Amino acid sequence: MREIHVIGIGAGDPEQLTLQAVRALRSTDVFFVLDKGEVKSDLVQLRRDLLEAHIPEGSYRVVEARDPDRDRGAGGAAYSPAVGDWRSARADVFERLIAEELGEDESGAFLVWGDPALYDSTIGVLEELLDRGTVPFAYDVVPGISSVSALVARHRTGLNRVAGPVQITTGRRLAEGFPEGVDDVVVMLDAHQAFRRYADQDIDIYWGAYIGTPDEILASGPLAETAPRIERLRAEARARKGWIMDTYLLRRNPKGQ
Structure with missing residues (x-):
């Protein structure tokens, strides 16, 4: 066999x-x-x-x-x-x-x-x-x-907060709406940068591309401030290499709900 x-x-x-x-x-x-x-x-x-x-x-x-x-x-x-x-x-x-x-x-x-x-x-x-x-x-x-584990390790953070759930989803699903009842969301396979639609909310983002390789790129911070930088980094990397593999964690702050 x-x-x-x-x-x-x-x-x-x-x-x-x-x-x-x-x-x-x-x-x-x-x-x-x-x-x-x-x-x-x-x-x-x-x-x-x-x-x-x-x-x-x-x-x-x-x-x-x-x-x-x-x-x-x-x-x-x-x-x-x-x-x-x-x-x-x-x-x-x-x-x-x-x-x-x-x-x-x-x-x-x-x-x-x-x-x-x-x-x-x-x-x-x-x-x-x-x-x-x-x-x-x-x-x-x-x-x-997984790239999810590697992402949060590189950002020196965890996937979830005390007693809270975490959800892993896709960019396609995130574009349909932020998951209900979850404040920590990991997003994979997001070719269209769906995080941009939430830039007006009190959310932090932890983003990484080519994680674990010599081309690794990391960015983090309040989504409203960090989203433009991620868009620029992502466009430059894609133009340079012809492809991109990235993932990110969105962390909604309770005070912003």
């Missing part, structure tokens, strides 16, 4: 790997890396650098494949079907990789940014592939340090 490891590799710093992740890396024969195109080629290089930092050279193979394009323009009722189509296209790629590149007595691995359980599709794609029944394999999941 082929074995697949889904390994959380943290937000980008090779030193953030857990001991369990390092053991999983060292037991892997073939690493599957999805290439998102020339603009994001440094994401592939970061994975290679991580492997070189923790595994003896020549003890593994790296197989790259092009990640299917996703319909980023789909919204409303079309959003979920578009994501489903993209996951199925990914399952096609996974199926080919496992069937053609992994021997029946070998182990393969997918390296997942942050934690595989938080806004990542790898587990769902593997489950869809298992449901097809075309390529038998077993898999396990190794948790990783």
